[in-house]
Amino acid sequence: MNDTVALLQKFNAHPDSRCWYVAWNPKGTLLASCGGDRAIRIWGREGDSWECKTLLQDGHQRTVRKVAWSPCGNYLASASFDATTCIWKKKNDDFECLTVLEGHENEVKCVAWAPSGNLLATCSRDKSVWIWEGYLSQSLSFSVDEENENENEYECVSVVNSHTQDVKHVVWHPTQELLASCSYDNNVCVYKEEDDDWECRATLEGHTSTVWGLTFDPSGQRLASCSDDCTVKIWKECQPEGGQGTDTAWKCVCTLSGFHGRTVYDIAWCPLTGALATACGDDGVRVFKEDETADPDQPAFSLSAHVPKAHTQDVNCIAWNPKEAGLLVSCSDNGEIAVWNYQSGV
Amino acid sequence: MSGGARLENANPLIFQRTGERLRTANDEDEDVADPIDDREIFDLIRSINDPEHPLSLEELNVVEQVRVRVDDQENTVGVGFTPTIPHCSMATLIGLSIKVKLLRSLPERFKIDVHITPGTHASEDAVNKQLADKERVAAALENSQLLEVVNQCLISNARTG
Numbered sequence: 001m002n003d004t005v006a007l008l009q010k011f012n013a014h015p016d017s018r019c020w021y022v023a024w025n026p027k028g029t030l031l032a033s034c035g036g037d038r039a040i041r042i043w044g045r046e047g048d049s050w051e052c053k054t055l056l057q058d059g060h061q062r063t064v065r066k067v068a069w070s071p072c073g074n075y076l077a078s079a080s081f082d083a084t085t086c087i088w089k090k091k092n093d094d095f096e097c098l099t100v101l102e103g104h105e106n107e108v109k110c111v112a113w114a115p116s117g118n119l120l121a122t123c124s125r126d127k128s129v130w131i132w133e134g135y136l137s138q139s140l141s142f143s144v145d146e147e148n149e150n151e152n153e154y155e156c157v158s159v160v161n162s163h164t165q166d167v168k169h170v171v172w173h174p175t176q177e178l179l180a181s182c183s184y185d186n187n188v189c190v191y192k193e194e195d196d197d198w199e200c201r202a203t204l205e206g207h208t209s210t211v212w213g214l215t216f217d218p219s220g221q222r223l224a225s226c227s228d229d230c231t232v233k234i235w236k237e238c239q240p241e242g243g244q245g246t247d248t249a250w251k252c253v254c255t256l257s258g259f260h261g262r263t264v265y266d267i268a269w270c271p272l273t274g275a276l277a278t279a280c281g282d283d284g285v286r287v288f289k290e291d292e293t294a295d296p297d298q299p300a301f302s303l304s305a306h307v308p309k310a311h312t313q314d315v316n317c318i319a320w321n322p323k324e325a326g327l328l329v330s331c332s333d334n335g336e337i338a339v340w341n342y343q344s345g346v
Numbered sequence: 347m348s349g350g351a352r353l354e355n356a357n358p359l360i361f362q363r364t365g366e367r368l369r370t371a372n373d374e375d376e377d378v379a380d381p382i383d384d385r386e387i388f389d390l391i392r393s394i395n396d397p398e399h400p401l402s403l404e405e406l407n408v409v410e411q412v413r414v415r416v417d418d419q420e421n422t423v424g425v426g427f428t429p430t431i432p433h434c435s436m437a438t439l440i441g442l443s444i445k446v447k448l449l450r451s452l453p454e455r456f457k458i459d460v461h462i463t464p465g466t467h468a469s470e471d472a473v474n475k476q477l478a479d480k481e482r483v484a485a486a487l488e489n490s491q492l493l494e495v496v497n498q499c500l501i502s503n504a505r506t507g
Binding site for chain 1: 454455457475478479480481482484485488
């Protein structure tokens, strides 16, 4: 195969602890990372290297598990084992904590912003998924002293208890108001809003162990999940037999097995190229490409590139740059972040 | 531990400790790299204290060298442990102590798997799944009370070595 993943940079992001997650801002110019040292760091490119622009040390009392940028790029949300979610507002190179969302009974495992910008989803070991609604000013171009009074108001609009165990990850559909979650109970749930309340519309069964990560394809028609069972599954929404009712069913249309040696912790579908990248507990980073097949209901993927020792320990997170095709970032239990360039020969 | 509370297993079988490791010529040679082997892992975990009794996991036969599998080349360590009774509620705690001891003692390159000896516990799948979930383990160790209990199990004293 003439597809390659080349290492551009590797640097230590969280000294003496794990780097759990790394996220590109919507413009693709900054990286936010978080880890077991309870800190969040913002990284910016200076020539060929990455420099730490901001260190947010006092936001959480325990591990920060995930961070997520708002669609406008002016806000950052952080989910922590201390059971809270912080919303930070960007002011030049600094961030100020706007509000703290409380309510989960124990560790918050994930936070995600809906594309519309006003909805947030969080999930926790308490088995629930919470949907929050708030108002954030979309731009920072108010007059310097004017702060919007309503900016701090975030309300929980729904608590959904569809999973029977810890919920590990939540992800929003790229264009519709649709949410997906995955869990220690081995299932994936899909949620929609009905009469001002969010409910689970579909439960996707098939994995034989904890499902750790989820990602939608660029069009939102398919969902990929990755699991402790060492497989990746591709799910597609399809019309149920009988054609009645508004509920659609999701079917597993492809399973990638035999590629990963250990738990697959994260998966990311590139919005620009459609390539699928995975982060694995066998220290490897893999990229899969979709084969040209006749039947869209039976997609096939091949392993396009593989870096067996991307890090010296488990790879926890993988993320495609939203603006620069092929630019990929990963982070590891050894506290490092690595930036890669994926090039497809074809 | 808590004086006066009924012990789950009041009369455990006590086993004899294995003797010290025999040193070979290669062990003494500075230029030969020592691969990590089953015995070395066993030496790390044999003296872990049982949470309930003033005895080591070795003395209770909860851990045995024969149930340790190390592959130094592949960087994997597998430890099977046998709770003394099939409904032992301490099983997760014991497994966690073994895991923490190995995480603290072994080089970072190792993947550590701690599981219950098959067929010896009523909830072995549930316990094994918890021990294998590093996110759960990490969160548990941030709980200061639980961490203290684990550290008590890992205190080595002159008697148990």
